[in-house]
Each structure stands twice: as C-alpha cells, then as structure tokens.
Amino acid sequence: MKKPLAGALLSLLLMGAAAAPAVASGPQAKAEKAARAVTVNFAGTVALSNCSGSVVRTPNSLASDPALVLSNGHCLETGFPAAGEVIKDQPSSRSFSLLNGSGSKVATLRASKVSYATMTDTDISIYQLTKTYAQIQSQYGISALTLNDAHPVQGASIKVVSGYWKRIYTCNADGFVYRLKEGDWTWKDSIRYTSACNTIGGTSGSPVIDTATGRVVAVNNTGNEDGQRCTENNPCEVDQNGNVTVRQGINYAQETYIIVPCIGAGSTIDLTRPGCTLPRP
Numbered sequence: 001m002k003k004p005l006a007g008a009l010l011s012l013l014l015m016g017a018a019a020a021p022a023v024a025s026g027p028q029a030k031a032e033k034a035a036r037a038v039t040v041n042f043a044g045t046v047a048l049s050n051c052s053g054s055v056v057r058t059p060n061s062l063a064s065d066p067a068l069v070l071s072n073g074h075c076l077e078t079g080f081p082a083a084g085e086v087i088k089d090q091p092s093s094r095s096f097s098l099l100n101g102s103g104s105k106v107a108t109l110r111a112s113k114v115s116y117a118t119m120t121d122t123d124i125s126i127y128q129l130t131k132t133y134a135q136i137q138s139q140y141g142i143s144a145l146t147l148n149d150a151h152p153v154q155g156a157s158i159k160v161v162s163g164y165w166k167r168i169y170t171c172n173a174d175g176f177v178y179r180l181k182e183g184d185w186t187w188k189d190s191i192r193y194t195s196a197c198n199t200i201g202g203t204s205g206s207p208v209i210d211t212a213t214g215r216v217v218a219v220n221n222t223g224n225e226d227g228q229r230c231t232e233n234n235p236c237e238v239d240q241n242g243n244v245t246v247r248q249g250i251n252y253a254q255e256t257y258i259i260v261p262c263i264g265a266g267s268t269i270d271l272t273r274p275g276c277t278l279p280r281p
Helices: 027-036 133-140 257-262
Strands: 045-047 052-057 066-071 086-091 095-099 105-118 124-132 157-162 167-182 185-193 207-210 216-223 236-238 251-255
Touching (some): 052 124, 052 207, 066 105, 066 133, 066 216, 157 216, 167 216, 185 216
Antiparallel strands (some): 045 095, 052 066, 066 124, 157 167, 157 207, 167 236, 185 251, 216 251
C-alpha cells in the first residue's frame, strides 16, 4: 500500500464515458481509435479522508438503486483488514467529497454502510450511500462510473485518476501478476502498470479507467517504493512456480470485473450469486 500522507492513507479516483472500440488496423485505424478515445476527468470520483475513490455502478444497475463508492480495503476508516478477514454490511456514516470534471467539490455524499471490504485476494472497499444514482445525477449532474464486466486487456491504454491530488496518470497495462505479495497480504491477478503511472502516496483507491471504453477496470492500490522484497509498501510478484520478482518504482492495481457478478438488485452485495468469486466471511 502507499504510505499515508499527513495522517491519511491513500486516495484514488477516475472518470470515463463509453466509446466504440476500433476494429481495423494500420495508421488510419490508430487515428480513428485515438479520436474515439474517451475523455477522462474527475467527474464521478470522490475524495475520502485518507484516500480516493469513485461512485460506481454495474452495467445492469438501475437509476433507483442506492449508489456505491469503490475504494481500497486498506482505506477503511477502521484500519487495515487482517489477512483472511472479510467485512460485510458494517454500519458506516463515512462522508465523501464528490468531484466534478475539473476536480471541484460539488457535494458531500454519505455512506449508510460498508457493503463489502477485504484485503484478501484483492484490496477493495465498497460503501453503500444514502442517495441513489438518480438522485446524484439530478441534484449534482454527476453520473456514476461503470465497472467493466470483462477481464482487462494487456497493453490497453489506461488512466489512474487521483481525487486526493487532483492528478491523472496515463500509461498502459503492462501485464498481469499471478500473485502480488505485500507483508501479510496476497492479491490475485493484479494489473502491473508501465512506468509512466508513477503513482505516489495519496493515490490509493483511484479508479483505473480503460480509455477505449471509459469503464473502470481496476482500483489503484500499491507500488514498490524501496526495492525491498514482499514487505509493506514493497510488494513483490510471485509466479505460478513460486519465483519472486521485485520491480522497484513499479505500481499496481486490483481488477474490478470480479465485483460485477456479486452485485444484485438494489446494489446488494450477494456473495452467493452465480459467478461471484470474492472471498466470503
């Protein structure tokens, strides 16, 4: 995890809208793809007291559903979940600063509960808000970001949008890590960024947006700061044969497509739904 800043943990946020992917090849296709790339700004992201996050929905969410905020498990107001710990439907009144496209605060949103949080296999927290998607849209003109429901693609152009710093990082998905180990925690199938996404402390929880679709494909969560091996703030990569690789200065995110099958009617997190593989309590 990124080190806390000024008593805060870490923050992240992103935004996007949908666009059709290019299907042709060659220079003309590349130009067309660039023209179709989604404009990514801060709209739909939120600032937490110690991290960043974003208001998110699934492709099937209804406007009348309670809105959800996505951040990291290590951003919880109650501290880091232990290895193997899963938090479900825990009361919370946490507040979030909702940002517009330029990064200005337009509202304070409030949670009713922590719907789900863990640092086991992944590093996520999902808060349910007291307002619906429709209420946020009508009152503040802000739409939720949509979670992609498919595995991200290697080489894809991505942006990491930090509401904490009001800064957007642009790079590519360099590859996928079988196991990412940091201290007591182990995460599965993490995204490794190319070096241009040199995220810093304060960017935890930021949405990672695929610029071709405008959808959230991951949530930013850590990076190897000092070149140490598998220690806190210095995650290491472990392959299927147990070989360990340390990449100092490289940063990582946790994929979010696995969240989609677990969200049912009324934004309920239902870990028994078909296809849901999130860890259970």
